[in-house]
Amino acid sequence: MADITKTNRRDFLKIAATATGGLLIGFYWSSCDSPKVKVLSTEEVLSKAHNFNSFLSISPDGDIVIYSPNPELGQNIKTSFPMVVAEELDADWSKVRVLQAPLDTEKFDRQLTGGSGAMPHSWERLRKAGATAKYLLMAAAAQQLEVDQATLTVEKSVVTHKASGKKLSYGELVEVASTMEAPEEVLLKDPKDFTLIGTPVRNVDNKDIITGKPLFGLDFYREGMMHAMIQRPPFGKKIKSVDDSEARAVNGVTDVIQYDNFVAIVGHSTWPLIKAKRRLKVTYEAEGNVESTADHDRIMKELLESKEARTMRSDGDVEKAFASAAKVVTSEYQCPFLPHAPMEPMNFFAHVKGEEVELIGPTQTPDAARMQTAALLDIPKENVTVDITRLGGGFGRRLRADYVIDAVEVSRRINAPVKVTWTREDDMIGGAYRPAVRYRFSAALDEEGNMIGYKLRGVGLNAGNAVRQDNFPSGAVPNLLIENINYDSTVTTNAWRAPITNFLAYAEQSFLDEVALATDKDPVKFRLDLLEKAKSSPVGAVNYDVDRMIGVIKDAAERSNWGKDSNIKQGFSVYFSHRSYVAQVANIEMVNNQPVLKKIIASTDCGIVVNPTGANHQVRGGIVDGMGHAMFGNLVFEDGSPKQKNFDTYRLIRMKEVPDIDLNYIDSGFEPTGLGEPALPPTGGAIANAIFAATGKRLRSQPFIEQQEFSDLNLQMFRS
Amino acid sequence: MANYNLHVNGKQIEVDVDEDTPLLWVLRDHLGLVGTKYACGIAQCGACTVHVNGEANFSCVKPISDVADEKITTIEGLSKDGDHPVQKAWDEVDVAQCGYCQAGQIMSAAALLKKNPKPSLDEIDEAMNKNICRCGTYHKIREAVAMAAKTK
Numbered sequence: 042m043a044d045i046t047k048t049n050r051r052d053f054l055k056i057a058a059t060a061t062g063g064l065l066i067g068f069y070w071s072s073c074d075s076p077k078v079k080v081l082s083t084e085e086v087l088s089k090a091h092n093f094n095s096f097l098s099i100s101p102d103g104d105i106v107i108y109s110p111n112p113e114l115g116q117n118i119k120t121s122f123p124m125v126v127a128e129e130l131d132a133d134w135s136k137v138r139v140l141q142a143p144l145d146t147e148k149f150d151r152q153l154t155g156g157s158g159a160m161p162h163s164w165e166r167l168r169k170a171g172a173t174a175k176y177l178l179m180a181a182a183a184q185q186l187e188v189d190q191a192t193l194t195v196e197k198s199v200v201t202h203k204a205s206g207k208k209l210s211y212g213e214l215v216e217v218a219s220t221m222e223a224p225e226e227v228l229l230k231d232p233k234d235f236t237l238i239g240t241p242v243r244n245v246d247n248k249d250i251i252t253g254k255p256l257f258g259l260d261f262y263r264e265g266m267m268h269a270m271i272q273r274p275p276f277g278k279k280i281k282s283v284d285d286s287e288a289r290a291v292n293g294v295t296d297v298i299q300y301d302n303f304v305a306i307v308g309h310s311t312w313p314l315i316k317a318k319r320r321l322k323v324t325y326e327a328e329g330n331v332e333s334t335a336d337h338d339r340i341m342k343e344l345l346e347s348k349e350a351r352t353m354r355s356d357g358d359v360e361k362a363f364a365s366a367a368k369v370v371t372s373e374y375q376c377p378f379l380p381h382a383p384m385e386p387m388n389f390f391a392h393v394k395g396e397e398v399e400l401i402g403p404t405q406t407p408d409a410a411r412m413q414t415a416a417l418l419d420i421p422k423e424n425v426t427v428d429i430t431r432l433g434g435g436f437g438r439r440l441r442a443d444y445v446i447d448a449v450e451v452s453r454r455i456n457a458p459v460k461v462t463w464t465r466e467d468d469m470i471g472g473a474y475r476p477a478v479r480y481r482f483s484a485a486l487d488e489e490g491n492m493i494g495y496k497l498r499g500v501g502l503n504a505g506n507a508v509r510q511d512n513f514p515s516g517a518v519p520n521l522l523i524e525n526i527n528y529d530s531t532v533t534t535n536a537w538r539a540p541i542t543n544f545l546a547y548a549e550q551s552f553l554d555e556v557a558l559a560t561d562k563d564p565v566k567f568r569l570d571l572l573e574k575a576k577s578s579p580v581g582a583v584n585y586d587v588d589r590m591i592g593v594i595k596d597a598a599e600r601s602n603w604g605k606d607s608n609i610k611q612g613f614s615v616y617f618s619h620r621s622y623v624a625q626v627a628n629i630e631m632v633n634n635q636p637v638l639k640k641i642i643a644s645t646d647c648g649i650v651v652n653p654t655g656a657n658h659q660v661r662g663g664i665v666d667g668m669g670h671a672m673f674g675n676l677v678f679e680d681g682s683p684k685q686k687n688f689d690t691y692r693l694i695r696m697k698e699v700p701d702i703d704l705n706y707i708d709s710g711f712e713p714t715g716l717g718e719p720a721l722p723p724t725g726g727a728i729a730n731a732i733f734a735a736t737g738k739r740l741r742s743q744p745f746i747e748q749q750e751f752s753d754l755n756l757q758m759f760r761s
Numbered sequence: 762m763a764n765y766n767l768h769v770n771g772k773q774i775e776v777d778v779d780e781d782t783p784l785l786w787v788l789r790d791h792l793g794l795v796g797t798k799y800a801c802g803i804a805q806c807g808a809c810t811v812h813v814n815g816e817a818n819f820s821c822v823k824p825i826s827d828v829a830d831e832k833i834t835t836i837e838g839l840s841k842d843g844d845h846p847v848q849k850a851w852d853e854v855d856v857a858q859c860g861y862c863q864a865g866q867i868m869s870a871a872a873l874l875k876k877n878p879k880p881s882l883d884e885i886d887e888a889m890n891k892n893i894c895r896c897g898t899y900h901k902i903r904e905a906v907a908m909a910a911k912t913k
Contacts, residue, residue, distance in 0.1 A: 694897070695893060
């Protein structure tokens with residue numbers, strides 16, 4: 042159905058640009074209280090320095106420019122956001138140019154990349170923006186042709202009056218369109234009439250990427266800027282002494298500065314800084330807890346036994362259920378800290394000019410960069426500008442502004458523009474990791490194998506809430522207790538792609554497999570039976586849509602021929618996160634008597650798929666990411682610092698290790714519900730359950746390859 | 762400091778840098794050729810891949826003194842207008858997610874196809890295993906290399 046939707050006239054700006062004859066229709070991506078009308082030249086609008094950027098412009102030549110406000114780190118937002126505007130506008134996509142907008146909290150809403158939330162958040166306002174602009178252009182055409190607007194049709198930026206055969210292009214209409222009144226309400230398309238949404242559209246930055254143009258923060262250069270690198274302390278330690286004599290002697294180094302717990306090396310180019318950093322002698326002494334992985338293991342195991350835990354959810358009488366159980370299944374699962382390790386290391390450019398600061402670089406939260414800079418320097422936030430470069434990956438790491446502050450700290454001390462670059466080693470040992478977590482799951486089963494009780498206790502090191510108390514199987518079990526314990530570690534943590542659920546999903550889905558086996562039920566049927574209970578007689582609040590979860594389970598089971606080929610050992614997993622649903626089946630086949638992970642079949646319900654190429658990238662990439670870190674990712678701490686400092690010891694998944702991946706999307710009719718993260722959580726569980734099906738060995742900790750069970754089997758997991 | 766006469770992308774360029782400076786940093790900081798990426802600095806990930814006399818090399822560990830007389834090609838010089846068959850395949854298959862590693866991937870693939878114009882999928886995997894993609898675009902990389910091999 043086509044929807045009539047209310048617009049807010051004040052959301053729209055119509056701008057006549059006189060200088061070049063170009064005309065622009067501006068709109069706010071978010072609602073704004075005061076109407077603003079400005080007359081600008083095209084140059085002014087296109088000039089990034091100007092404080093007006095939330096617009097789509099159509100030139101008399103028919104060229105369309107759309108600003109994309111959210112940071113692009115590979116999630117395809119810079120391509121898919123403008124697609125939504127262009128769809129409702131019926132624009133000729135080949136004439137659309139997309140520009141990255143700088144930070145502007147007045148014009149843009151939620152200008153950040155995180156939580157897989159950009160598309161769900163902006164879907165309707167993007168459509169309204171496109172539809173309103175289209176309305177104005179059609180009104181202009183009706184006036185110019187002296188016909189009823191309802192008799193006009195639009196295709197690829199051209200308005201046609203069928204009866205007379207007259208055609209007017211958007212470029213020819215912009216001048217009159219700018220005199221039209223914005224409508225009270227606009228008609229949005231019926232999704233079945235979409236012509237651009239749902240078609241594969243190539244990344245708008247492809248040409249620059251494949252020819253090596255400067256796109257990323259690390260590529261940013263400005264005449265006269267200095268370079269800097271920073272030596273950071275191990276966790277729980279502070280500087281005792283600094284001997285910088287050898288570092289200063291390196292040709293190209295101009296300064297070595299100590300501030301707080303950091304030592305910054307400044308120079309004219311990057312290589313001298315790397316050399317000087319190796320020659321810098323800093324000794325440290327304990328300031329807080331200096332932790333090792335052995336400490337972390339002990340702390341998590343002890344806390345699992347603690348009498349004090351925060352109750353996150355309690356349904357029914359769980360103690361009674363366990364006391365009366367015919368069978369109890371209990372298991373513990375654990376994961377290590379993990380670095381985000383985006384390919385582009387942390388870096389940022391800052392120029393502190395007295396009371397004003399210019400920031401340029403890769404950030405998932407430009408507003409946090411600005412606010413922390415303003416707070417540090419005690420200046421109004423309006424005095425800080427942030428330009429966003431393309432991000433060479435993020436995975437949550439660039440939600441933290443510590444590396445932006447590095448650049449601000451150095452720039453204000455040397456009174457010059459500076460780009461701070463972290464080495465890979467800095468990135469690996471510099472913190473803000475996925476937290477280490479240990480879970481204990483227990484299930485109480487009655488004589489018939491019904492799960493009458495369920496307990497989960499999570500212990501996390503700087504994990505905040507390590508459980509998701511309202512997720513499946515909550516709602517499907519009459520007696521349930523979910524508890525959380527957080528330990529304040531000196532090791533810093535941060536959101537890591539699909540925070541918490543990136544490991545919790547694996548642990549839960551593996552445990553549910555254990556419970557299914559204990560009841561002699563097929564793992565898929567076991568999950569479906571639970572979901573039927575959550576649907577027919579839900580217990581407490583349920584934050585997931587039972588039917589959508591059942592939909593992906595059934596689709597994945599059907600397309601994987603679940604349980605039908607005895608030569609293929611399969612593992613099942615399903616998870617709801619970031620508003621979307623993904624079920625996965627891992628297929629293991631015996632090759633030369635060795636189990637090989639051949640294929641992963643995924644079914645996704647993310648609502649309407651905006652750009653199939655982008656969606657496939659996110660799901661396939663999420664699976665590869667989930668598999669790689671479940672298999673290999675490990676960060677072992679000794680004396681407050683990780684032992685793995687680069688990709689020689691920290692193993693990332695490579696080409697030869699990825700299985701075939703088969704994708705499908707459920708056409709559920711929902712609006713887009715997030716896709717940057719939801720495909721990652723189910724993968725570890727699907728693989729671990731397939732390994733159990735193939736070998737009878739249950740992997741309860743990550744990384745898999747370092748588990749005794751894995752090495753005992755000498756598993757040759759990979760395709761080639 | 763020493764003076765080097767480099768052959769980069771068909772041009773002769775003079776630079777004055779310390780002899781231990783890796784080719785990567787000469788390209789990026791001294792010649793402004795930032796398409797070649799820094800990611801690990803220890804020859805583990807392939808983001809810095811360039812061609813030295815047509816062969817794929819990790820520029821992050823190649824001291825400038827070793828390559829002064831060699832013919833160096835970077836992503837910027839692989840083709841005039843981004844129309845090398847590998848670049849075209851990368852666009853058509855729409856390989857990139859974040860895009861940071863892709864210049865290195867393209868340089869590795871171009872070097873492979875020069876040596877082995879019709880590689881099998883296993884040979885593609887073997888050659889491309891040197892390059893890490895943190896976004897996990899491996900399936901698309903394989904598809905694009907195979908496409909470039911067909912169209913070459």
